[in-house]
Amino acid sequence: MRNVQAPGTQKEHTMEIRITKTTQPKSKPDPATLSFGTVFSDHMFLMEYDGAEGWHDARIVPYAPIPLAPAAAVFHYGAEVFEGLKAYRTAEGKIQMFRPMENLKRMSDSAERITLPQFDQEFVLEAMRQLVELDQDWVPNAPGTSLYIRPFLFATDPDLSLHGISHAVFCIITSPVGSYYKEGINPVRIMIETEDVRAVRGGTGYAKCGGNYAAANRAGARAEKLGFSQVLWLDGVERKYIEEVGSMNVMFKIAGTVVTPKLTGSVLPGITRKSCIALLKEWGIPVEERLLSVDELVAAMRAGTLEEAFGCGTAAVVSPIGELHYGDVSVTVNGGAVGPVTQRLYDEITGIQSGKIADTHGWIYHV
Ligand code: PLP
Ligand code: COI
Numbered sequence: 023m024r025n026v027q028a029p030g031t032q033k034e035h036t037m038e039i040r041i042t043k044t045t046q047p048k049s050k051p052d053p054a055t056l057s058f059g060t061v062f063s064d065h066m067f068l069m070e071y072d073g074a075e076g077w078h079d080a081r082i083v084p085y086a087p088i089p090l091a092p093a094a095a096v097f098h099y100g101a102e103v104f105e106g107l108k109a110y111r112t113a114e115g116k117i118q119m120f121r122p123m124e125n126l127k128r129m130s131d132s133a134e135r136i137t138l139p140q141f142d143q144e145f146v147l148e149a150m151r152q153l154v155e156l157d158q159d160w161v162p163n164a165p166g167t168s169l170y171i172r173p174f175l176f177a178t179d180p181d182l183s184l185h186g187i188s189h190a191v192f193c194i195i196t197s198p199v200g201s202y203y204k205e206g207i208n209p210v211r212i213m214i215e216t217e218d219v220r221a222v223r224g225g226t227g228y229a230k231c232g233g234n235y236a237a238a239n240r241a242g243a244r245a246e247k248l249g250f251s252q253v254l255w256l257d258g259v260e261r262k263y264i265e266e267v268g269s270m271n272v273m274f275k276i277a278g279t280v281v282t283p284k285l286t287g288s289v290l291p292g293i294t295r296k297s298c299i300a301l302l303k304e305w306g307i308p309v310e311e312r313l314l315s316v317d318e319l320v321a322a323m324r325a326g327t328l329e330e331a332f333g334c335g336t337a338a339v340v341s342p343i344g345e346l347h348y349g350d351v352s353v354t355v356n357g358g359a360v361g362p363v364t365q366r367l368y369d370e371i372t373g374i375q376s377g378k379i380a381d382t383h384g385w386i387y388h389v
Contacts, residue, residue, distance in 0.1 A: 037080045037145065039067070039152055044084035053164035056200035058337060063160035063169070063196045067149045071139045073188035080145075082153055085195065091180035101177035101187055102232040103132035106336045107293075108168040109154045109196075109389060111161045112377030117154060117389040119171075120336075120375045122147055124293045129173060132229035138175050139190050146173065146192070147387075153194055154389050162198045166207075168375075170199040170337070176232075202269065202337040207368060209344020209358055210251035210333075212267060214316060215241045216349065220265065220288075222258035227265075227288030238268050250347070256316060258288060264314045270335030271295035272343070274319065275363055277327040279308040286313075294334040297385065298367050307363060316348060323353040330361030340368040 044064045051061050062085050069080040095101050105125040109117050126143040133140060150171060154161065161169040173194045177187040201207075218241040221227025226234055238253070245253045254272060257263040264283050266272055271292040273282045280302055285291050302309040322328040323346065331343035344358040355361075360368075373379030374386065 037069075037077065039149055040079075040081040041152070041156065042081065042083045043156070046084075050160060050162075051198060053162040053167050053198070053200070056162060056164075056167055056198055058199045058202045059170060059172075059197050061198055063157040063198065065153060065157050066196075067153045067192075067194040069149075069192045071190040071192070077139070077141060077192070080149065082149075082156060088191065088193065090178060093180040093182055095177035095179045095181065095187065098182060099177075099184070100231070100233040100236065101136055101138060102174060103129060103136055103138060103176075104172060104174035104230055104232065105129045106230075107171050108199075108336060108375070109161050109171060110168045110375045110377070111163045114377070115163075116377065117158055117161050117169075118375075118377060119150075119154075119387045119389065121293050121297070121385050122150065122387050124296070125173070128230060128291065128293070129175070132231055133175060135226055135229040136231055137187055138177060139187070141175070141192060146194075150194055151389050153196065157196060158389075160196065160198050162200075164200075165376075166372075167198065167200050170197045172197065199337070202335075202339075202341075207339075207342070207360065209342040209355070209360065211249065211345040212252055212254050212331075212333075212343050212347070213245045213248065213250040214264075214346065214348040215245070215253040215255055216261065217241065219258035219261065220255045223287045225258070225288065227258075228285065228291060230290060235268075242268055254346070257286070262315050262317070264316060264319060265289050266292075267333045270333030270338040270341060272331070272333050273298065274314065274322070274328060275330035275361065276319075276322045277329070279310055280363065281310050281312065281314050283314055284311040292335055294336060294339070294371065297371060297383075298334050298340070300383065301367060301370055302363075305366075319346075320348055320351055323351065323355075328353070328355060330364050331355045332361070332364040332367075334367070340364060340371060 107125045175192045178189045241253045252268040255265040333341045342360045342364045
């Protein structure tokens with residue numbers, strides 16, 4: 023069905039979602055062997071945008087390649103934004119998501135930054151719900167597993183000139199996943215990056231756009247070669263302040279206070295970060311969102327007041343950082359073990375997500 027409307031208006035929820043089921047369902051992976059993002063469920067959601075018609079042709083179809091013009095803007099100028107969230111299976115067999123509207127709001131902010139068209143967030147939530155419901159057998163039930171949901175939106179204008187975007191595709195794919203890091207909840211080794219930078223204020227750091235991750239590739243590859251899981255970015259201007267890790271925000275417990283870099287515009291406003299801050303406040307654990315210089319962190323490392331370090335993100339959940347390297351300074355955090363605050367946050371967040379702990383915050387969305 024076609025829905026004729028002005029560009030970017032909020033009428034898409036009137037749109038019907040056509041469903042074409044696969045005739046060749048794939049076999050599901052063994053939940054015990056799941057890694058991150060390599061296996062995809064049977065179906066995907068698609069809708070198209072053009073300046074005259076707005077969003078139209080919303081459909082759930084078998085997971086398959088998407089034909090695109092070689093001139094499509096996404097291939098040349100990186101006009102793409104995405105999100106990452108998860109559907110969890112509870113012990114009772116029900117399926118639920120964690121704060122999905124937060125992801126869709128952030129996706130809308132990301133789209134605004136790249137001038138990709140706005141979309142009806144409630145409609146996309148409903149599309150996500152229908153997709154997960156159709157592929158519900160793909161939501162794994164082993165501890166620590168979930169169905170990762172990846173909405174993404176990109177420009178398809180077949181036009182090499184640098185003009186405004188008037189054609190786009192919105193797609194949602196899903197993937198049964200286990201731990202993001204091969205280490206699971208075990209501490210990871212992180213290298214503080216001193217050469218490349220990921221983002222600058224006024225740039226796209228706060229947006230979840232593909233280009234940010236492309237800019238991060240070189241440092242990530244160098245770090246991996248040296249045996250680190252990921253890099254910890256410093257700010258792009260002074261290379262002085264801690265920002266975040268490639269796929270997660272970071273928190274440091276220094277002399278009893280949890281310190282996390284404040285959202286300066288070049289850091290992704292993480293939903294797990296926001297949830298951790300809320301929980302820490304409820305628990306009466308001091309938490310500060312502020313600038314944290316690498317010098318202050320190194321001084322704490324040297325003085326032994328760096329008690330815990332961890333990353334937080336949808337894919338990584340709450341991931342302890344066991345080792346931090348900065349130039350020739352190398353420190354083992356908390357004896358390389360998972361710290362008590364890290365563990366408590368991990369248990370609480372995964373408990374709420376999996377339905378083991380009651381949701382008193384209104385964070386759970388039932389599919
Ligand atoms: N920072 C970056 C660069 C990320 O890619 C992610 C993952 O989405 C995060 C932080 C954590 O954000 P969230 O907790 O919303 O998943
Ligand atoms: C997520 O946590 O959802 C992410 O998007 C991280 C991804 C870059 C692997």
